[in-house]
Amino acid sequence: GAVVSQHPSWVICKSGTSVKIECRSLDFQATTMFWYRQFPKQSLMLMATSNEGSKATYEQGVEKDKFLINHASLTLSTLTVTSAHPEDSSFYICSARTQNPTYNEQFFGPGTRLTVL
Amino acid sequence: AQSVTQLGSHVSVSEGALVLLRCNYSSSVPPYLFWYVQYPNQGLQLLLKYTTGATLVKGINGFEAEFKKSETSFHLTKPSAHMSDAAEYFCAVRNTGTASKLTFGTGTRLQVTL
Numbered sequence: 001g002a003v004v005s006q007h008p009s010w011v012i013c014k015s016g017t018s019v020k021i022e023c024r025s026l027d028f029q030a031t032t033m034f035w036y037r038q039f040p041k042q043s044l045m046l047m048a049t050s051n052e053g054s055k056a057t058y059e060q061g062v063e064k065d066k067f068l069i070n071h072a073s074l075t076l077s078t079l080t081v082t083s084a085h086p087e088d089s090s091f092y093i094c095s096a097r098t099q100n101p102t103y104n105e106q107f108f109g110p111g112t113r114l115t116v117l
Numbered sequence: 118a119q120s121v122t123q124l125g126s127h128v129s130v131s132e133g134a135l136v137l138l139r140c141n142y143s144s145s146v147p148p149y150l151f152w153y154v155q156y157p158n159q160g161l162q163l164l165l166k167y168t169t170g171a172t173l174v175k176g177i178n179g180f181e182a183e184f185k186k187s188e189t190s191f192h193l194t195k196p197s198a199h200m201s202d203a204a205e206y207f208c209a210v211r212n213t214g215t216a217s218k219l220t221f222g223t224g225t226r227l228q229v230t231l
Contacts, residue, residue, distance in 0.1 A: 006160075034218070042223070043221045046219075093161070095161075108153075108160040108162070110160040111160045
């Protein structure tokens with residue numbers, strides 16, 4: 001089956017620093033990748049959608065200058081949390097989808113837990 | 118616009134009992150419907166999905182769900198709960214367009230007791 005990996009699985013950083021999270025599709029080409037944020041005991045909230053080679057489309061209320069998304073290849077997308085603050089602490093999950101018509105679902109990564117001190 | 122409502126944020130069943138997790142959706146066009154499971158500190162794993170065809174869909178780990186268009190529902194069931202089923206379950210809906218996005222319900226935490 002399709003596998004999506006994320007790195008790191010967890011990260012602790014100081015307030016004001018930047019953190020980069022990688023999302024890779026291991027055995028398929030992901031034309032579209034999604035970044036979600038999940039607070040404790042809550043559902044997933046879509047932050048942005050990125051298509052390979054294009055600028056990401058951010059959901060309303062998500063600061064694009066704070067959450068930088070790059071989707072430079074068909075197997076890699078990165079989310080950089082710039083100048084992180086404690087309120088950015090959360091569980092970040094990426095997801096990938098291919099345009100292959102036989103695949104109708106998104107494949108999710110294992111998530112990255114970010115803690116900002 | 119599309120939305121998903123999961124009735125019951127927390128469901129508790131005894132081991133061996135029937136599991137029923139409710140999901141109702143709202144969509145202007147026939148949707149794709151999904152159930153995902155999330156274990157603590159992990160990503161989402163697809164349990165099952167409905168796209169077209171048979172309305173009773175069987176998934177992994179003995180789960181199944183039935184798409185009922187007249188009731189706009191997609192409830193998840195399992196005849197006999199196992200301790201390992203304890204997790205968070207999310208229902209999601211997506212329109213059939215390739216550019217459409219998943220919309221998740223708020224989730225239901227399943228607790229399985231002895």
